[in-house]
Amino acid sequence: MTLPTEPWLPLSAQLINITPEIVGVATYDFVLEGATQPFQYAVGQFNMLYIPGVGEVAISLSGVTGQVLHHTIREAGNVTHAIAQLKLGMSIGLRGPFGTAWPLDQCVGKDIVLAAGGIGLAPVRPIIHAVLCDPKRFGKLTVLHGARSPSGLLYTGEYDLWRNQGLQVEVIVDRADTNWHEQVGVITQLLDRLPLTRPTETILMTCGPEVMMHFVARSAISRGIAEQQIWLSLERHMNCAIGHCGHCQLGSAFVCKDGPVFRYDRIRQFLAVEGL
Amino acid sequence: MNLPGDNTAMKPLFLAKDELASLIDVLITQGYTVVGPTISQGAIVYDEIHRLEQLPRGWTDEQHPGKYRLNKGDDNAYFGYVVGPHSWKKYLFPPQTKIGSATRVELGWKLETSRPAPKKLALLGTRACELAALAVQDRVFLGGPYIDPYYQAQRQNLLLIAVNCTQAASTCFCTSMNTGPRCTTGYDLALTELSDGFIVEAGTPSGESIVGKLVISEATPKQLQQGDEARAQAEKQITRHMDTEGVRDLLLNNPNHPRWQEVAQRCLSCANCTMVCPTCFCSTVSEVSDLQGDHVDRVRHWDSCFNVEFSYTNGGTVRKTIHDRYRQWMTHKLASWHDQFGSSGCVGCGRCITWCPVGIDITEEVAAIRQSIPLPMVSTKGGPSP
Numbered sequence: 001m002t003l004p005t006e007p008w009l010p011l012s013a014q015l016i017n018i019t020p021e022i023v024g025v026a027t028y029d030f031v032l033e034g035a036t037q038p039f040q041y042a043v044g045q046f047n048m049l050y051i052p053g054v055g056e057v058a059i060s061l062s063g064v065t066g067q068v069l070h071h072t073i074r075e076a077g078n079v080t081h082a083i084a085q086l087k088l089g090m091s092i093g094l095r096g097p098f099g100t101a102w103p104l105d106q107c108v109g110k111d112i113v114l115a116a117g118g119i120g121l122a123p124v125r126p127i128i129h130a131v132l133c134d135p136k137r138f139g140k141l142t143v144l145h146g147a148r149s150p151s152g153l154l155y156t157g158e159y160d161l162w163r164n165q166g167l168q169v170e171v172i173v174d175r176a177d178t179n180w181h182e183q184v185g186v187i188t189q190l191l192d193r194l195p196l197t198r199p200t201e202t203i204l205m206t207c208g209p210e211v212m213m214h215f216v217a218r219s220a221i222s223r224g225i226a227e228q229q230i231w232l233s234l235e236r237h238m239n240c241a242i243g244h245c246g247h248c249q250l251g252s253a254f255v256c257k258d259g260p261v262f263r264y265d266r267i268r269q270f271l272a273v274e275g276l
Numbered sequence: 277m278n279l280p281g282d283n284t285a286m287k288p289l290f291l292a293k294d295e296l297a298s299l300i301d302v303l304i305t306q307g308y309t310v311v312g313p314t315i316s317q318g319a320i321v322y323d324e325i326h327r328l329e330q331l332p333r334g335w336t337d338e339q340h341p342g343k344y345r346l347n348k349g350d351d352n353a354y355f356g357y358v359v360g361p362h363s364w365k366k367y368l369f370p371p372q373t374k375i376g377s378a379t380r381v382e383l384g385w386k387l388e389t390s391r392p393a394p395k396k397l398a399l400l401g402t403r404a405c406e407l408a409a410l411a412v413q414d415r416v417f418l419g420g421p422y423i424d425p426y427y428q429a430q431r432q433n434l435l436l437i438a439v440n441c442t443q444a445a446s447t448c449f450c451t452s453m454n455t456g457p458r459c460t461t462g463y464d465l466a467l468t469e470l471s472d473g474f475i476v477e478a479g480t481p482s483g484e485s486i487v488g489k490l491v492i493s494e495a496t497p498k499q500l501q502q503g504d505e506a507r508a509q510a511e512k513q514i515t516r517h518m519d520t521e522g523v524r525d526l527l528l529n530n531p532n533h534p535r536w537q538e539v540a541q542r543c544l545s546c547a548n549c550t551m552v553c554p555t556c557f558c559s560t561v562s563e564v565s566d567l568q569g570d571h572v573d574r575v576r577h578w579d580s581c582f583n584v585e586f587s588y589t590n591g592g593t594v595r596k597t598i599h600d601r602y603r604q605w606m607t608h609k610l611a612s613w614h615d616q617f618g619s620s621g622c623v624g625c626g627r628c629i630t631w632c633p634v635g636i637d638i639t640e641e642v643a644a645i646r647q648s649i650p651l652p653m654v655s656t657k658g659g660p661s662p
Contacts, residue, residue: 007422008375008574009389052378052385052572053565076590091384209591237589239560242422245579246558247586249608251528252615257421273531275600 007242010050010093015086016068021154025119027062027072028083030094035067042101043126044233044261047071048241050093051082058238060123060260061097069094072122072154098241100261102127103231107203111139113194113225115187115216117146117208121154123233123260124207132165139201142168142194146187146212149173150180170194187212188219199224205261207233210271217264230264251276286484288503289476290495291467296354296474297328299437302489303398308435311367312400313357318346320360322367325400332357339445339626342635355401355469358445359625363554364399364406365413368430373576375426375561380570392429402438402463404456405448405625409554410436411462415617416557435482438463442506444513447626449639452518455623457510468503475503516626518639519646520610523620526646527611531603535644540599542634547580549628549636550605555621558586581605606641 017029032039046060049071057079063070075084086092104127112131116124124143131141143162147153150173159169170190172183183190187208196202204225206216213232220230236248236255248255251270253262270276291299303310304326312325315332325331336349337357349356376389402410417427441448441457450456459466464483468475475495478484495503550556560579565572579586581604587594595601613621622638629637 006389006425008425010376010387012384012387014384050378050387052380052387053563053569055563056561089383093378093385093387235589235591236594237587243420244417244422244424244557245560245576246581247560247579249581249604249612252612254616269528275595275597276531276604 007095007240010048010095012091013049013069013094014091015088018088021072022151024076025072025074025154026084027070028086030069030071030092031067032069032094033091038066039064039069039097041097043104043130044102044123045097045099046123046238046241046260047094047096048098048238049073049079049083050095051079052093054082055079056093056095056239057083058098058235058241058256060233062122062125063129064126072119072125074119095241098256100257100259102205102233102261103203103263104130107131108137109139109201111196111198111202112141113144113191113196113202113204113220114142115144115146115191115204115206115208115213115220116154117187117212118148118152119154120206120208120212120233121145122207124205125155127205128162128167132162132167135166140168140197141166142170144170144172144187144190144194146172146190146208147174149175150177186215188215191216191219191223194223196223196225200226200229203229203231205231205233210234214271217268227265227268228263231261232264232267233260234262234267235260286478286487288495288500289478289487289492290473290499291476291490291492292473293354295491296331298490299486300325300328300400302486303400303435303437306396306486308396308398310398310400313355313360315346319344320346320357321362322360322364322399322401328354331355336443337445339447339630340635341447341629341637342632344630351471353442353469355439355467356443358441358443358448359403359406359627361552361627361631363409363552363625363627364402365409365554365557367397367399368410368427368434369413369417369424369557369559370426371578373426374573375576376574378572378574392426394429394433396433396435397430398435398437400437400439402436402459403441403625404438404459405450405453405623406554407436407438407459407462408450408453408455408623409625412555412617412619412621412623413557415619416555419617435486436463436465437483438466438479440466440468440503440507441510442469444510445626445630447516447629447637448514448624449516449518449626450624451511451514452516452520452639453620453622453624457514458507468506470499470502470506473499475499516629516637516639518622518624518642520620523642524611524614526642527607530645531607533645533648535641535648536599536603538644539602539636539641540597542636543598543602544633545582545584545598545601546633547582548631548633550580550582551578552627552631553609554625554627555609555623556580560586581608606638609638610642 013030243257417424
């Protein structure tokens, strides 16, 4: 991929569609002004979305369809709140894509397990799309998704589509409600029970709260998936996205350019330290 | 432009003391804005120099942990001080840089970046540790996948007139960091001040062309010997030491060492050390909006890992305590910097020691962690870092 020569220049991105997902979360579709080619990115990368006067926020791409960029965003801070106020047809600034990608090349011929907590399914969804585009390249794909409650499960409307194309989709919630007929507990329980026919030929990719990813990695290792086959996507304060501002450091890593996707064994030492 | 390794072999020259004024004049005539040492608010700081009288002739700085005083020196030297609270990074990576703007248009924004506006700058009086700091920031802003356009543009418009230290402060430890006190690379001209003049060495063709416009003679063996002695005196005066062997592993392997708690009891998290550090590069972009919110300037300004908001995410602040933040600063500077940029982030200038209001001494902190390692401990002393 070629890097932007003007890393500080945001492009104008027009909001063309909003899909409400769950409470406080929606998927926003943007098209870059003047775009004539499909948006070039690698699955796992993020963009900096910019509302002038408010600021920028790093948001992973949850999918790309030709020239249309999909960002699934939880309203959490100033910038995401301002994004939630946008009307269709309005434009914002966008810089990107930035950061490292999920290791799709290394997944060829392998089984894939995705473990996503809450909105952590958003950065993982492009992997599903990529596999479904070319299913013969990959082995079995399993999606494990956990949320606090049934109303926190993301992209529920797509599960049947995924299952119909041969994916195994397992969901679990911390707290059930009266309509819930599936499993209750934490995501590691799904992983613990998952039949793994060839763990040494399985790649696990995870995104969610750090504590969740820590336990997912531990569970995966106990199931025979080596540390080198585990990948995770991290979140830190990102300001410049190009490794110059210092905010997102985690030990020796700049999460913006050395991540957000890391191989577990390369970052484990730093993840284990509180307040790093 | 001065790059390491392009030093040429011109014989050392001698410039009489009074001729220093003509050096400044030549630089100004050539279109350079000259910046150099001058006295302001009781300290020697870097500012624009128009004439020789602005230099802090006859003044010297006394430095200790948490203490800086200007005193009258006994030698009437122009460069008889060490380093003050400013560093040259303020010219290459200014405290505030406008990086762009946004102007409201119908349903959106007109987005622009600010073009770099470099000046032809001559930095007069860069010390060896400061040349090393420039090289460190070169790797940060120019050495990665992304180039900082503002730093790059100014870096390409720089003339470096270095000065070899002939004295040291109590806070200096450049010899531990292998950065000084002698200027060996990265300068256009290097001066060594003697009682009656300067030994002048040209490091680049740009430096040679400046020298060619001065009334200057070849240095005599005696003058060269005086220069050697003056430089040796600086080295002899350096008493502070940091044992850097295996320091990367030492710090990265000891994030839970009790010393971090101990230093956090003293550290005020004031960020002074990061402001005076010639290599610290952390920044934040702020939105500076007009009252209607129709025009917004984007301003990048210095920030510090000691500020609590610095690591803020929606899940909360990552580095909540002073313990976390001091550990981040020192471990980054001395350890993870090696992984990120291939060198230490510390050049041994001692500013963080002098300007710490409570006199925390980075060399003492390293020694304390080194001396009280709970055994057994892997690869600290002996053996290079991986």
